[in-house]
Amino acid sequence: MTTPSSRDEGQEEANQNQGNQANQQPRDWRRRRRSERPTPAGDTTRSGTARARVESSDEELSQPLIKIFEPALDLVVAFSGPLVLAGILGLVTGIAVVAFVSSMRLYGVIDIIIGAALLLGVGAVLFSNVLTAFVSRTGRYGVNTIILVSAFTGIIIVTNVLSFENSQRLDVTATNQFSLGNRTKDVLSNLSENVRATAFYKDEDDTESPELAIRRNKVLNTLEEFDSRSSKFTYRVVDPDLKPEIVSKYFGARPISFVTEIVVVEGMENEVFDVLRPTDATYTQLEQDLVTSTLVATGSEKKPIYFLAGHGERDIDGVTSDGYLNVRTGLEKDNYRVQKLLWRPSETKVEVPLDAALVVIAGPTSSLPPAHEAALDQYLEGIAPDGTPRREHGRMIFLAEPDSPASFKNFFADWGILISSGYIRDVGSSVPGLPQTLSLENFNPDAPLDITLPKGERLQPVSMPGATAVSLLQDDLRSGLPLAATSANSFLISEPDRTDPITNAGAESDPVGPFVPAVLVRSVGQIGTQPPTSEPDPSEISDIVVLGDSDFLSNSSYNQGGGSDLFLNSANFLVGDFSLVSIRPKVTSFREFNLDKNELKFVNWASWLFLPGLMGMMAALVWWVRR
Secondary structure, three states, X not given: OOOHHHHHHHHHHHHHHHHHXXXXXXOOHHHOOHHHOOOOHHHHHHHHHHHHHHHHOOOOOOOOHHHHHHHHHHHHHHOHHHHHHHHHHHHXXXXXXXXXXXXHHHHHHHHHHHHXXXXXXXXXXXXXXXXXXXXXXXXXXXXXXXXXXXXXXXXXXXXXXXXXXXXXXXXXXXXXXXXXXXXXXXHHHOOOOOEEEXXXXXXXXXXXXXXXXHHHHHHHHHHHHHHHHOOOEEEEEEOOOOOHHHHHXXXXXXXXXXXXXXXXXXXXXXXXXXXXXXXXXXXXXXXXXXXXXXXXXXXXXXXXXXXXXXXXXXOOOOOOOOOOHXXXXXXHHOOEEEEEEEOOOOOXXXXXXXXXXXXXXXXXXXXXXXXXXXXXXXXXXXXXXXXXXXXXXXXXXXXXXXOOOHHHHHHHHOOOEEEOOOEEEEOOOEEOOEEEEEEEOEEOOOOOHHHHOOOOOOOOOEEEEOOOOEEEOOEOOEEEXXXXXXXXXXXXXXXXXXXXXXXXXXXXXXXXXXXXXXXXXXXXXXXXXXXXXXXXXXXXXXXXXXXXXXXXXXXXXXXXXXXHHHHHHHHHHHOOOOOOOOOOOOOOOXXXXXXXXXXXXXXXXXXXXXXXXXXXXXXXXXXXXXX
């Protein structure tokens, strides 16, 4: 039997439990389950009826579509951290590949797409968390920080872009070691067309010689300075081993091993190019040489070649069979300015122009007056008409004949070059049917490739009718290099009409060969000049090419064999390093910082302790102010 007091206690306990359950429910009614929400009195009958209908029904209710993807979404939520990290790495690596590895740009784009997809996927699944992170107080601070960092990064990028587009180079050396001359700046600022320099150097990692590495760096630094001064001047560095097709564009089939340390300056519109040949091994005149090549490539200036006239020489304007009009045309096609240097026999005040890159004396027939000889001597010695030094010593080509005037032979004898009076009769190598016409085929493999192998193709045989022999006096003032020679079965005949050599006649026999009808002579002075005590500068050397015939270049013979190529190649070689401008080379100034023992200790301790100590004092001061 239940007493009233026990009933009251049970009722009170039930009410307390009901109150606790009510307190545990969410205060927001929208977060309660529908079954826990209070039902209005008028709906009791209806809700009971509906509940009874559902319980009595055998049908299965359909699930929402999102339930199908819940396992995958749960995995995304569980591994959200690694997925976000993978997405960031994908974006960073993809952007780096696209920006710096052009050959793998496609893979970089794919990497960016994958990274962006991962980040967007995680963000879509956890959209409420992402939104809360941005809307909350901490999120607002983070967004503010991101905006500030982005603005700072954008300012830095814009500043760098503007600085790169408007860069200024400062030379802080005492002698302006890295500054261009005023003449160079004028040429670069007045370029009429785009110019590109191609430097043929092997890869820096393959450069074993320290001297080669120094020269390579000097060339590239100078080209960079040219590039920075004009938007129309560009350059590139080509490894001839890796890009032989570029080598063949300028040098044909020349062996690649000979195409190193060469700079080609090319006009991009007229397609004229000039091969830069440094005047010396240390590249002291590199800026001057580059300016000259730029002027030649753009057609602004041309190297002048003068043909001496007034002594019965060949006429460069002559259209007859023995004229030299074809020679003039060939030189002008090679971008030279050809002029006639007329010295009449009666003139005593004659001079070689200061801009003469080369003087050609083609088959003279009359004597050379002493005044004319003195003017030619001064030209070869590098002396200007007013007695001041020229920038460079002279360059000359002499086309001799067996019957050349004695005065011309004496002139070249003073320079150590002996021209014979006989005719070469080469039994082993002559033009068929023309025994007196020498067929020159044996070219010296040690001769400059610019003469004998300019495009990688050997010269055709050179036909020289009635050629004579050239020899050289050996001394400390000059060096000679034969360009070609006759066969061993050749003779030097004194009579031009005799074709059969005299042999086995003792002293009356004709001299037997081989003979040299073409020679390159490099001289530092005439016979009797004091030999130099040190290695002369390249600009102090006179270059002379002597060919033992002048008929092979006449209009009637110009296009027969390789005679025209031999002459044009020799001219190109001689004037290859001739400068059209004069730019003073930079002087390297070496400044020493001389200290005694105590001064050295002060510098060491000051650099080791002063700056770190100053930074420490500033840090302590900041801490003291903000503590």
